[in-house]
Amino acid sequence: MxxxxxxxxxxxxxxxxxxxxxxxxxxxxxxxxxxxxxxxxxxxxxxxxxxxxxxxxxxxxxxxxxxDKENLLREAVAASADQALADNLAAVDRLTDRGTDLRATLEGVGLRLLQCYCDDRSWALRRLLSAEINQFPDLLDIIHTRAADRITETLADRLARLTVAGHLHTPDPLLAAEQFFALLCGPMDRRTRLGTRHLPDTELRALSRAAVDTFLQAFAPKRTETT
Amino acid sequence: MxxxxxxxxxxxxxxxxxxxxxxxxxxxxxxxxxxxxxxxxxxxxxxxxxxxxxxxxxxxxxxxxxxDKENLLREAVAASADQALADNLAAVDRLTDRGTDLRATLEGVGLRLLQCYCDDRSWALRRLLSAEINQFPDLLDIIHTRAADRITETLADRLARLTVAGHLHTPDPLLAAEQFFALLCGPMDRRTRLGTRHLPDTELRALSRAAVDTFLQAFAPKRTETT
DNA sequence: ATATAACTAGACTAACCAGTCTGGTTAGGC
DNA sequence: GCCTAACCAGACTGGTTAGTCTAGTTATAT
Structure with missing residues (x-):
């Protein structure tokens, strides 16, 4: 008991x-x-x-x-970052899928990513980092090197390959990846009131669609239309 | 003394x-x-x-x-939010300027906004909100109703007027405003390592230019080019 | 000149909590 | 059957801090 x-x-x-x-x-x-x-x-x-x-x-x-308590915090944060990394990579990895059209694939990936970022534990991790970044600056390194950077780099890799294949036009894939995340998360932050409100899946889908709309207008190939 | x-x-x-x-x-x-x-x-x-x-x-x-201490926190946060609102509105208000070309104006506004958001007190305010949002949920209302919402709405107003005047094409000005902020802040968050690193003005200018590039590709008028 | 109201330094309380210690329980390895 | 190592409940120490209180100071208004 x-x-x-x-x-x-x-x-x-x-x-x-x-x-x-x-x-x-x-x-x-x-x-x-x-x-x-x-x-x-x-x-x-x-x-x-x-x-x-x-x-x-x-x-x-x-x-x-x-x-001691400090070390417990670090280990708890690290474990949570590893969990978040796994969830996010699972979402980004679906961008390898070929055959379907790119817009639909991007919207699907965007939706999965939004679901990851809207999870309570994900919000808790970001809040904890913000809150304790002054007292424990190394939490930033733990989270960034373990999770955030890897996810962004992985998305940049995918965008680069899509560009090489002629499906996209991203001269700076890392910047494009950052902007993709920004277009997803910025509006979501506001709509969820910093994670204090939960959004239904339909609304997440709409957010993803809006982000992908803007993203594709900026990064769709200029000369040849994709098939 | x-x-x-x-x-x-x-x-x-x-x-x-x-x-x-x-x-x-x-x-x-x-x-x-x-x-x-x-x-x-x-x-x-x-x-x-x-x-x-x-x-x-x-x-x-x-x-x-x-x-008591709780009330002191609330009042301190409110005062800081008022300050941030004034700074941000001063930046967005420059978007009224006509005569110069839109791209340059947007890049200027973007730069000013980035300077606002990179300020130590601005980062401190956002961190404090994240940190204490569980214990003091009303801080969110204080900051959003006093500052964040007004700034976004003001930018949306400007974008709407530019759309009416034919210089832009934003069917949903509020979404466009959110995306403009997102394109500015998302990459900046990463580059400044959540505000723990300071960026030189040249880098802020580059971030603003990249954001405006993407923004204009998505929201420049489709039929008639602006003069 | 005096009444009033804001201010000062510093003592005091009551509570809270990190980290340690004690003495005892459990269960697997041999 | 015994040894060891992980575990338990709970007491205890030492340090910190919110909020109160006292006694004395300053300055304005009348």
Whole structure:
């Protein structure tokens, strides 16, 4: 019961396995709880006791795993950035698909990306970074090198290949990638009121379509129309 | 001396006037100091004693003016938002200028806006909002209704008039305004590493030019070229 | 001259919390 | 069956800080 999210049957099923994997499971539970509590209350206001309770773990266990509160923040943020990276790459990777028309593909990718960025954990990560960037400047490096930069570079790669294939015209693919993200996220930030409001999927689709409209007007090939 | 930013000669010159205006001057000094300290340390970590010291004022004076720490935050944020609004409107208002060519005018407005958004206090305001939006959801309303919404609406108005005059083609001026801001700020966010790095004016100019390029490709009039 | 109102420095309280420690429990490896 | 290592609940220390209070100062208005 005091273990929080564990159900009794889950505890029974895992009765043996949990002992072997117990340590790593606890570590993950602590990271999840830490991210949740840090995101909810902010670093300074978040109590390590609260994190421990939310993870279903004793406070001393938290310290034995992570040493101190600062390090816990860094590890929780890093884990969350890795998660975000995976989600985003899955969205951008669909841009490899050929055969369908480019506009529809871009709109699909845009929609997936918007869904990633509208996720509560994604907003929490960005807020946490903004909030603690003065006290922990290295969080910026953690997040950018682990996630943000890779995603932008991956999209730039895709745009470059589409340009080489004659489907697009992006002389500076990195800039084009930045502008694609900007056209998606700028209007979304305003509409969601910085993530405090949830948008229905239809509205996300409209945002993606508007972004792709503008993007294609700027970066569609100039001479030859695509088939 | 203990009054901080006061110079001796200033104190002499204002010897009479300061008594009459002393109360309002102190109020302003407290608001400035509060914003600075909140931005530097975050709400929870900011000590009211530190704010008082930075304002050159006793702690009790802070409480007599603002009641409690939460209210002090709100008032400091509101004052800062008003300041930001004035700066931004001054930039957007130049879009009324006729006679020069539209591209150059837009690039000039873009540059001014980037300078506004790159200002330390502007970044501090956005960070503070992100950081405390969970604990103080009303900060969002304060900032949006006082500043952000008005700026976007004002730009949308300008774009609409330019469209009516045949210099642009923006069927949805509000969306176009959002996208203009997005094209400016998205790439800038990345390049400044969320405001932790300062960009030279030449780079801001390049960012503005890139944004305006894309913007005009999407929203230049389709049939008749402007003179 | 005196009443009033804003201000000052600094002491004080009550609460909160990071990090440590203690003493005891559990469970797997051998 | 015992050893070890991870874990538990909860107490404890030391430092920080919001908000209050006191006693004394300054300056204006009348």
């Amino acid at each position: 005091s273990l929080g999210w564990w159900t009794a049957s889950y505890a029974e099923d895992m009765h043996q396995a949990v002992a072997a994997r117990g340590r790593i499971d606890k570590r993950q539970a602590i990271l999840d709880a830490a991210f949740t509590v840090f995101a909810r209350a902010g670093y300074a206001q978040a109590g390590v006791d609260v994190i421990a309770a939310e993870a279903g773990v004793a406070k001393a266990t938290v310290y034995s795993h992570f040493g | 203990s009054l901080g930013w006061w110079t001796a000669s200033y104190a002499e010159d204002m010897h009479q006037a300061v008594a009459a205006r002393g109360r309002i001057d102190k109020r302003q000094a407290i608001l400035d100091a509060a914003f600075t300290v909140f931005a530097r340390a975050g709400y929870a970590q900011a000590g009211v004693d530190v704010i008082a010291a930075e304002a050159g004022v006793a702690k009790a004076t802070v409480y007599s003016h603002f009641g």
